[in-house]
Amino acid sequence: MSKKKQTCEVIVVTSGKGGVGKTTSSAAISTGLAERGYRTAVIDFDVGLRNLDLVMGCERRVVYDFVNVIQGEATLNQAMIKDKRFDNLFILPASQTRDKDALDKDSVGRVINELKESFDYIICDSPAGIEAGAVMAMYFADQAIIVTNPEVSSVRDSDRILGILASRSHRAEEGKERIKEHLLITRFSPERAAKGDMLSVQDVQEILSVPLLGVIPESKSVLRASNEGIPVINDKDSDAGQAYSDAIKRFLGEETPMRFIEKAGIFQRLFGASTE
Amino acid sequence: MTDAALQVDNNSFLLKGTAYTLTTLQLLSLDYETMNAQLASKVEQAPKFFNNTPVVLDLQKVASLPVAIDFTKLLNMMRQHKLIPVGIRGGTPEQNGRALALGLAIMYDTRYNEQEKPQQEKLQPAKDPGTQTPSLLVTQPVRSGQQIYARGGDLIITAPVSAGAEVIADGHIHIYAPLRGRALAGVNGDKNARIFCSCLEAELVSVAGQYSVNEDLRQAAWEQAVVVALQGDELRITTLS
Numbered sequence: 001m002s003k004k005k006q007t008c009e010v011i012v013v014t015s016g017k018g019g020v021g022k023t024t025s026s027a028a029i030s031t032g033l034a035e036r037g038y039r040t041a042v043i044d045f046d047v048g049l050r051n052l053d054l055v056m057g058c059e060r061r062v063v064y065d066f067v068n069v070i071q072g073e074a075t076l077n078q079a080m081i082k083d084k085r086f087d088n089l090f091i092l093p094a095s096q097t098r099d100k101d102a103l104d105k106d107s108v109g110r111v112i113n114e115l116k117e118s119f120d121y122i123i124c125d126s127p128a129g130i131e132a133g134a135v136m137a138m139y140f141a142d143q144a145i146i147v148t149n150p151e152v153s154s155v156r157d158s159d160r161i162l163g164i165l166a167s168r169s170h171r172a173e174e175g176k177e178r179i180k181e182h183l184l185i186t187r188f189s190p191e192r193a194a195k196g197d198m199l200s201v202q203d204v205q206e207i208l209s210v211p212l213l214g215v216i217p218e219s220k221s222v223l224r225a226s227n228e229g230i231p232v233i234n235d236k237d238s239d240a241g242q243a244y245s246d247a248i249k250r251f252l253g254e255e256t257p258m259r260f261i262e263k264a265g266i267f268q269r270l271f272g273a274s275t276e
Numbered sequence: 277m278t279d280a281a282l283q284v285d286n287n288s289f290l291l292k293g294t295a296y297t298l299t300t301l302q303l304l305s306l307d308y309e310t311m312n313a314q315l316a317s318k319v320e321q322a323p324k325f326f327n328n329t330p331v332v333l334d335l336q337k338v339a340s341l342p343v344a345i346d347f348t349k350l351l352n353m354m355r356q357h358k359l360i361p362v363g364i365r366g367g368t369p370e371q372n373g374r375a376l377a378l379g380l381a382i383m384y385d386t387r388y389n390e391q392e393k394p395q396q397e398k399l400q401p402a403k404d405p406g407t408q409t410p411s412l413l414v415t416q417p418v419r420s421g422q423q424i425y426a427r428g429g430d431l432i433i434t435a436p437v438s439a440g441a442e443v444i445a446d447g448h449i450h451i452y453a454p455l456r457g458r459a460l461a462g463v464n465g466d467k468n469a470r471i472f473c474s475c476l477e478a479e480l481v482s483v484a485g486q487y488s489v490n491e492d493l494r495q496a497a498w499e500q501a502v503v504v505a506l507q508g509d510e511l512r513i514t515t516l517s
Contacts, residue, residue, distance in 0.1 A: 156440065159438045159439070160421045162419045163418075163420060164421075166416060166419065167422070207439075207456075
């Protein structure tokens with residue numbers, strides 16, 4: 001399948017804090033873009049803690065990894081794993097035996113430039129933290145998806161990472177146009193937000209002042225999907241899967257109302273999407 | 277535990293950069309007797325403050341006087357009043373040399389030296405070559421961990437200042453959005469500097485070294501449009517309506 005867009009865009013999925021849903025979101029977003037016909041590559045930058053291949057369900061087919069390509073021990077074609085469901089989606093897994101120091105800007109830049117020639121989108125799944133690994137994942141980005149949970153520490157870390165995006169990326173260093181930022185709130189529970197146990201969508205948006213791409217509800221379907229190795233966006237009956245699909249629509253410029261941010265009424269409970 | 281157990285990788289020490297707040301004692305004359313009497317009365321007023329407090333002697337105002345500074349006399353006087361002189365600043369090379377010989381450090385005023393800040397954490401200010409004012413205009417949110425310093429002028433910010441961010445100016449600070457981080461105006465000592473902000477949710481506000489922290493601010497004009505200014509030596513927060 002050939003490229004759909006003239007230019008390729010690099011998107012980093014990042015958060016600062018760990019465990020907020022970066023890898024789940026990277027898997028869902030890359031699958032969603034591939035489903036809409038874009039040639040998509042997703043790179044696991046979390047060297048040392050291979051997770052993306054598990055969530056994408058391709059862990060048994062990993063031969064070479066990102067670090068092998070960086071160090072010239074394998075070609076990109078050898079290391080990229082084709083997705084089971086979409087033949088325009090490829091995964092570049094992280095190495096489990098190396099650490100994040102194995103990545104350097106020049107080599108990563110070379111790999112990304114090579115990928116740009118044959119892909120529409122490159123999704124970079126960032127490791128947690130604000131150190132070299134996270135900076136490397138965001139360095140070449142054109143757009144950034146900031147994954148945040150509706151709680152104070154996660155929001156604070158996202159704010160920190162937004163500051164680093166604005167000052168330490170390739171675009172910032174070259175004085176080019178800023179990285180386009182999107183906010184993705186994950187693990188949101190309308191009931192708990194209404195009770196005040198969680199920050200509301202408005203609270204998070206007000207603190208971060210970044211346009212909202214989507215709100216993914218807390219859902220059992222996410223855990224089940226990652227255990228099965230099927231990105232949750234493929235689960236068309238689940239609320240989380242639908243919310244990711246909505247986010248993809250917004251990312252591609254379509255307008256669609258925010259769902260799953262209000263407490264469900266009895267009607268929605270009977271006929272709406274399943275939260276199971 | 278023995279000391280050896282604290283060693284890391286066989287190193288006997290670690291070097292760490294730490295910023296300390298030091299009291300500066302600015303000398304305005306070299307009349308030692310008057311100084312001694314005035315110090316004694318200060319000690320009486322605030323005995324807790326003069327409890328082995330480290331001080332830096334600022335010689336700027338007396339450095340060019342024709343009389344040589346008697347460092348031994350000065351140091352003894354300080355120690356008598358339970359002050360511990362640790363260094364000097366603002367002296368001439370000759371004075372610096374004598375102070376060094378007496379075991380005092382020479383302090384350079386690099387607190388907000390722009391070259392010392394990590395390059396990557398700097399925000400690119402919006403550039404407008406047409407204006408000649410030293411004001412700094414920031415239109416993007418100032419994020420947690422970022423620090424912006426308007427050297428020699430005012431700082432104008434049209435986006436939110438996040439918790440954990442620090443905005444500093446030698447002059448006034450204007451923030452046309454919520455202020456959730458720290459704002460320090462008049463850091464070079466300008467007591468006329470003010471902070472204007474459209475929604476006060478700050479961690480700290482300070483004018484010419486006088487500061488107020490979040491806990492106090494919550495009782496003042498929380499989430500309101502305010503101006504922060506010095507009245508005498510006291511920080512006053514007034515709502516703008």
